Amino acid sequence: MSAPDSPPRPLDEQLPRIRTTVADASGLLVCLDFDGTLAPIVEDPDAARPIERNQDVVATLAETPSVTTAVISGRALSDVRERIDGPSIYAGNHGLELAREGDVSVHPVAREHADRIERLCAILELALEPVPNCRIENKHLTGTVHFRSVPPATVPIVRQLTRDLAETFGGDVLELSPGKQILEIGPDLEWGKGDAVEVIAADEPPETTVIYVGDDVTDESAFRAVEPDGIGVRVGGDEPSSASARVDSPAAVADFLSWLGSTGVELLE
Numbered sequence: 001m002s003a004p005d006s007p008p009r010p011l012d013e014q015l016p017r018i019r020t021t022v023a024d025a026s027g028l029l030v031c032l033d034f035d036g037t038l039a040p041i042v043e044d045p046d047a048a049r050p051i052e053r054n055q056d057v058v059a060t061l062a063e064t065p066s067v068t069t070a071v072i073s074g075r076a077l078s079d080v081r082e083r084i085d086g087p088s089i090y091a092g093n094h095g096l097e098l099a100r101e102g103d104v105s106v107h108p109v110a111r112e113h114a115d116r117i118e119r120l121c122a123i124l125e126l127a128l129e130p131v132p133n134c135r136i137e138n139k140h141l142t143g144t145v146h147f148r149s150v151p152p153a154t155v156p157i158v159r160q161l162t163r164d165l166a167e168t169f170g171g172d173v174l175e176l177s178p179g180k181q182i183l184e185i186g187p188d189l190e191w192g193k194g195d196a197v198e199v200i201a202a203d204e205p206p207e208t209t210v211i212y213v214g215d216d217v218t219d220e221s222a223f224r225a226v227e228p229d230g231i232g233v234r235v236g237g238d239e240p241s242s243a244s245a246r247v248d249s250p251a252a253v254a255d256f257l258s259w260l261g262s263t264g265v266e267l268l269e
């Protein structure tokens, strides 16, 4: 395992360990983040789409008997399900909602605070309306303030207003967290993508290797959940990470997933 403050190694360097780990397994649970991992980061969050090769390889993996696929996203569950087909499991809102086997479960504390999130999103819409290209994404259990496309001089204002309004209207039950050119508002909870991965993995047969691929700070809890027995792959950037391997881009994710679907599946016990 790499220490949390050490950079993951390029995937090629990690392949010998990955081969051994997969060869010792009877099946794979492949968990995938969406934005920045399957889909390139784009200016308009509504325009994000997986690259075609990721869409194809996820569909192929989803049909492979020894593989379970899951998409674990910060987007709302209803949103991410529309964006990629195939997986049998989806988690939305950073793991606060989980859909599997025809059932959707929602974290009870997040459900309790959903009205407060809705109200705060409405207030933020009004307050930030004068800032060109500032978007509020109301995800019902969490909300996102997007400042990727705002005039650079207004970013500090967006950040400060968001902080102030979250403090005033979030009481002591909501918290802010960072993302890629966003601020996320959610319930103040010890629950994240790593917890969702653990819940999903608990239902897999013994000797399943868990793989998690993601690009952002909220994916770190998932890397910690899967490493060192499983495989964490961080996409892009050069930040320290708890993932042991790194790839450059969604295109490189497609290469890795294709390798898993061919060589990886053949290596399984």
Ligand SMILES: O=P(O)(O)OC[C@H]1O[C@H](O[C@H]2O[C@H](CO)[C@@H](O)[C@H](O)[C@H]2O)[C@H](O)[C@@H](O)[C@@H]1O
Binding pocket: 033, 034, 035, 036, 037, 040, 041, 042, 043, 044, 045, 046, 048, 072, 073, 074, 075, 076, 137, 144, 146, 148, 179, 180, 181, 182, 184, 216, 218
């Ligand atoms: O966990 P993820 O599936 O990676 O979701 C994290 C956030 O992704 C989206 O925002 C990011 O992608 C946008 C489209 O490329 C980009 O415009 C934005 O700047 C990024 O932060 C999504 O809109 C958020 O709701 C997710 O929380």
